[in-house]
Amino acid sequence: MDHYAFTLVNGVFEDKVRTDPNNRKPPTLIRQPQLGLKSYFDGTSNPCDKNIPQPWDRLRDYVDVLNRESNEGAKYKVIFVLRHGYSLHNYIEKGVKKVNEAGEEVKNDWRKGLKFAYQKEVSLEALRGAGCEIPRVLEDHLREGDPNAAARVSLYDAALLPKEIALQIRGSEVTNNDAEGLGEQWLRWVAEDEFPLPGAIYTSPLRRCLETTKKVYGPVFAANPKKxxxxxxxxxxxxxxxxxxxxxxxxxxxxxLDKYPNYMPEPDFTESDEYEYQIQRAENGEPTESDEELEERMRKVLKDIFDDDKTSVVSLTTHSFSIGALTKVLGNARILDEGDITAFLVKAVPL
Known part of the structure; x- marks a missing residue:
């Protein structure tokens, strides 16, 4: 049972979205200047202080007032939500689907037939047989520059692709959504627009999120060590x-922890991946974690943060389905492109 009712505080951030023409996924948020933060906002009965010149300073003051004056025990936090950067599995999946161009039915047939998504490694030959184009620059990367190396792709805990390779193979699909670029943007946001650095950063344990968190937040935290x-x-x-x-x-x-020594596992974080045994592929190829179960997991994420974290600004680095479930829990399902970010003001009312 929930311990909080979670909602978005309206009137603070302005959303713009791109919709899926096939209606198979939630709208994709489009990044805006200031992440859509309105210059002046009155999302509750408490108005912002218009004498504070910078919008993000106004927001920090606004959140402090909301937390201090709430008469229903409500808690408020600004939450940055970040999707990991472009990963190897993103390209392979999109590569196969792009060649087929026939929607969900063919995608399911491909997954049931080839089944490489469930394998820790897959050969380039199998990928090409499924219709996935492997550009030379990506093949060289996978072979680590050795043309005689085994032509296999490791999909286990899929890694980010290097920026220069991602830019070449994504072509016109690339906007400004990559981890390094977002890291550079954070330096400008803090220096020029007085964005608040997150008081706490939470990340998925998968490699693509751990590395994205490092690339996005490492430079700006290094530039502001006293904060x-x-x-x-x-x-x-x-x-x-x-x-x-x-x-x-x-x-x-x-x-x-060998690769990311500055990171801190949450309490009871296990040495090995227990999900590897708990989440097994169903015989019909459908996911074994339902949408409802994923939403419940995202409620627990929010509950733990509002219970245990005393800071008013936090960041979450996670994945597309997780973001869709998280925003659905907040009342308005949205997703993000790889390597992009959005911000919400979230209200949690104890039940």
Whole structure:
């Protein structure tokens, strides 16, 4: 049972979205200047202080007032939501679907027939047989520059693709959505627009999120060492929807902390991936974690943050399905492109 009712505070951020022509997924949020923060906002009965010149300073003051003067025990937080950057599995899945161009039915036939999504490794030959184009620059990367190396792709806990490769293979699909670019944007946001640095950063334990968090927030925290310490919290429940795909299993805690020593696992974070045993592929190829179960997991993420985190600004680095479920819990389902970010003002009322 929920301990809070979660809602978005309206009238603070302005959304613009791109809709899916096939209506198979929630609208995609389009990044706006100031992340859509309105210059003046009155999302509740408490108006913002219009004597404060910077919009983000006004928002910080506004949230402090809301938390201090709430008469129903409500808590308020600004939550940045960040989707991981462009990963190897993103390209492979889109590559196959792009060649087929026949929608969901062919996608399901491909998954049931080839089944490489459930394998830790897959050969380039199998990918090409499924219709996935492998550009030379990507093949060289996968072979690590050795033309005689085994032509296999590791999909287990899928990694980010290097920016220069992602830019080449995505072509016209690229906007400004990559982890390094967003890291540079954060430096400008803090220096020029006085964006608040998150008081706490929570990240999925999957490699693509751990690395995205480092690329996005590492530079701006290093440039502002007196404001906050860069110590992301690894949260198991922020991982992607459980469906048995190899890309959605995580590495061991030892591997993670060897590679990301500044990160801090949440309490009871296990050494090995228990999901690898709990989430198995169903015989019909459908995900074993339902939409309702994923939404409940996102409610728990929010509950834990509002229970345990005393800061008024936090950030979550997670995945597309998780973002869709999280925003549905907040009352307005949305998703993000790879490597993009949005912001919400969230109200949590104890039940």
């Amino acid at each position: 906050h310490k860069f110590q992301p919290i690894i949260m198991e429940n922020l991982r992607e929807k459980g469906n048995g795909d190899a890309c959605n299993y995580r590495s061991t805690t030892k591997y993670i």
